[in-house]
Amino acid sequence: MYKWLDERLDLTSLYQKVLRKAFPVHHSFFLGEITLFAFVVLVLTGVFLTLNYEPSIREVRLPDGRTVPAAYASILYIDSLPFGAVIRSLHHWSAHVMIAAAFLHMLRILLTGAYKKPRELNYLVGLALLGLAVVTAFTGYALPYDNYAVTATRIGYGIAASIPWVGGTIAEVMFGGEFPGSERSIPRLFSLHVLWLPLLLMALIGLHLAIMIKQKHTQPRYAERVAPGKILGVPMYPQQMVIMGILFALYVGIMTMIAGAFLAHPVEAFGPPTPNTPAVKPDWYFLWLYGLLQIIPASWQFRLFGATVGPEFIGGVLIPGILGIVALLLPFVDTRKDKMRYMELPSEHPVRTSAILALLVFFLMSTLAGYKIDFQQQGSLLGNNAVLWTLVLGGPLLTFFLAYTLMRIFYGKKEEEKAL
Secondary structure, three states, rough: HHHHHHHHHHHHEEEEEEOOOOEEOOOHHHHHHHHHHHHHHHHHHHHHHHHHHOOOEEEEOOOOEEEEEEHHHHHHHHOOOOOHHHHHHHHHHHHHHHHHHHHHHEEEEEEEOOOOOOOOHHHHHHHHHHHHHHHHHHOOOOOOOHHHHHHHHHHHHHHHOOOOOOHHHHHHHHHOOOOOOOOOOHHHHHHHHHHHHHHHHHHHHHHHHHHHHOOOOOEEEEEHHHOOOOOOOEEEHHHHHHHHHHHHHHHHHHHHHHHOOOOOOOOOHHHOOOOOOOOOOOOHHHHHHHHHHHHOOOOOOOOEEOOOOOHHHHHHHHHHHHHHHHHHHHHHHHHOOOOOEEEEOOHHOOOHHHHHHHHHHHHHHHHHHHHHHHHHHOOOOOHHHHHHHHHHHHHHHHHHHHHHHHHHHHHHHHHHHHHO
């Protein structure tokens, strides 16, 4: 059978080119695989949820006599099925893990300089994957169609609609009309969430893996000492595939226990949509944006060529857009030559490392600003806009200078010791 297939598909060549590819065994390289595992679980659990979900806001009557939107009733039905609530919870937490693992994977790429030539293209594909994962998670926000989901999604609708000149068109394409209110919104978000965005994610993941196999991994720095000039690692088949199988089984087991112990988003606690707006906050990966929207004054708006530029656009589009452009341009600006077969040490590039640490502090401080209302209710000093702005802007600047100074001192000493 193998000979018959080999004559037609050239399996021997495939085995030599792909299945014998060496994979580094450094622990940080498993972040990309965990991202992939989370996506696989999202697809599998998503199939179950899709088969039991009705993407509609038509009114239906529950057995207890209440009249609720069909989408909301679908979630109640899913939760009533055997292990239904656990599967929905597993889907929810896997989305968190996928975004967190992808973010940490990107952080490793940035800290080790693995975005440089010849890996610029795969770096850009990875950036697109991270952004697309966040957008896909957002489109799933509204689907439970409870009071929490509607309130949180309305913030996203406001951000999309705030884009000058094209905001109305973007909001129409993504939400199918005004949200909430339009009967097309849930079907539109549902189709994006379960079909178009996952297909695009699959295509980008396939491209990401194909480029990685062609270019090979960067090597851990110790490989330069252990096996100079060679690819250090274990072959994909069978060693790496066994490791991946064990890791996937561990991921599914651990995440299933978490999903069973911490059931996600209890829709009955929030109830179907009402005119009242509950005090809700988005998930952690959106909380920094929410924090920026909390501290940007309503007076920050002006007219530009007939369009209004307001706080929602500044906090929700302009600032993230600037960060995104900087990330896109990074491999074309930082072109310093180095031993690109090996990962760079963060201490060797104090400016880049300090800037990344400052960015992380910016995210943390912006996330802290998301709790502004809670701080105000507690009478805390952190409820003051001036204090929060000081933390959001001053925290990253202080972090950059401290990190840069410390790395220059300690790395300089090591260089002197080497010279001696």
